[in-house]
Amino acid sequence: MLNTKHDRIRAVVWTERGVRLLDQRRLPQEETYWTATCAFEVAEAITKMVVRGAPAIGIAAAYGVVLAARARFAEANSNWKALIKTDLQDLEAARPTAVNLAWALKRMAALINGLPSDVDPENALLAEAQRIHEEDIAANRRMGELGAALIEGPAKVLTHCNTGSLATGGFGTALGVIRYAYSEGQINEVFADETRPWLQGARLTAWELLQDGIPVVLIADSVAPYLLGQGQIQWVIIGADRIAANGDIANKIGSYGLAVAARHHRVRFMVVAPTSTIDWNLPDGMGIPIEQRPPEEVLTLAGKEIAISGTKAYNPAFDVTPAHLIDVIVTEKGVVHQPSSERMKTLQV
Incomplete structure (x- = not known):
């Protein structure tokens, strides 16, 4: 049974005033909370990466809809449905x-479409947002169990970006597998990439694992292929922000390079994500939109310039890893080995 001491962090919490968010831009130096009281502030928190991680963003947005309904019903009563579309x-x-x-x-x-226009919608929408939140935590625990069952311990694993309680409703996707496997003695060492340029591995994953009593070794992103080549790592375990119907995945920039290095060195590669991350309308990863972030994120570090003035920067937030480089995709509905369009269909239940 999972030791609960390895699952204590919640980054998104509903309060009567609004959505309480752990400001992930300030970790690990400051544990500061941001309370969004309207839909605009939730959207701003998502854009500015106060809250980040695909499942956590979805949960925060669901609560943002509750706040939008509260404001729109107070503003226009029976016309709230028309106004909330903008939110x-x-x-x-x-x-x-x-x-x-x-x-x-x-x-x-x-x-919203099924609710009456003349009744305050807040309670119904809040109940649905809370269901989304609770379902995410339950899915993460199930994925943790399924993913851990694939690991023959004691193993050393490598992870990239942050996929834990900070990125989800709680427990985590890839870090959920790591949490579960660690509590069962199947993992004895966790390596984390620093994850430039936002340093989610250094600032968030290392902080989160140590908060929950799981030791972690931080490495520069460029160390990972060398480490894999030393035969020290048995699994690379990452999350995903979007999965195409054929099993191609978009994840934090650097994931594709890890997959290439893992395949070259015969290290197994696991992707952990809920089925809500699968975009069944996209046949493959070529159609996944890739967010372009401001060049300043690459040109500066902790607010200080690290490149000469006039230097240009290319800063995609994500890359796409093709399915043929992935050994297994773990979801709450089951595990897909050597993912393909046909094998992914087993999750459409």
Whole structure:
């Protein structure tokens, strides 16, 4: 049974005042919370990466719809449905790559369509947002169990970016597998890439694992292929922000390079994500929109310039890893080995 001491962090919490978000831009130096009291502030928090990680973004957006309904009903009563459409559009535009955002908003919109116009919608919408949140945590625990069952321990694993409680409703996707396997003695060492340029591995994953009593070794991104070549790592375990119907995945920039290095060195490669991350309308990863972030994120570090003035920067937030480089995709509905279009269909139940 999972030791609960390895699952104590919650980055998104509903309060009567609004959505309480752990400001991930300030970790690990400061543990600061941001309370968004309207849909605009939720969208701003998503865009500015106060909250990040595909599942967490979707959950925050669902709560943002609740806040939008509260404001629109107070403003216009029976006309609230017409006015809230703008809020839904603003929330969906906050970040384009993570499909969970659109998925959660579509689910909330479906409920809105069935609600009466002359009754305060807040309680019904809040109940649905909380269901989305609770379902995510349950899915993460199930994925943790399924993924851990694939690991023959004691193993050393490598992860990239942050895929834990900070990126989800709680427990985590790839870090959920690591949490579960660590608690069962199947993992004895975790390596984390620093994950430039936002340093999610250094700032967030290392902080989160140590908060939950799981030791971690931080490495520069460029060390990873060398480490894999030393035979020290048995699994690379990452999350995904969008999965195409054939099993291609978009994840934090650097994931594709890890997959190439892992395949070359015969290290197994696991992707862990809920089925809400799968975009069944995209046949392959070529159609996944890749968010382009500001060049300043590459040209500066901790607010200080690290490149000479006039230097240009290319800063895609994500890359696409083709399915043929992935050994297994773990979801709450099951595990897909050597993913392909046909094998992925087993998850459509």
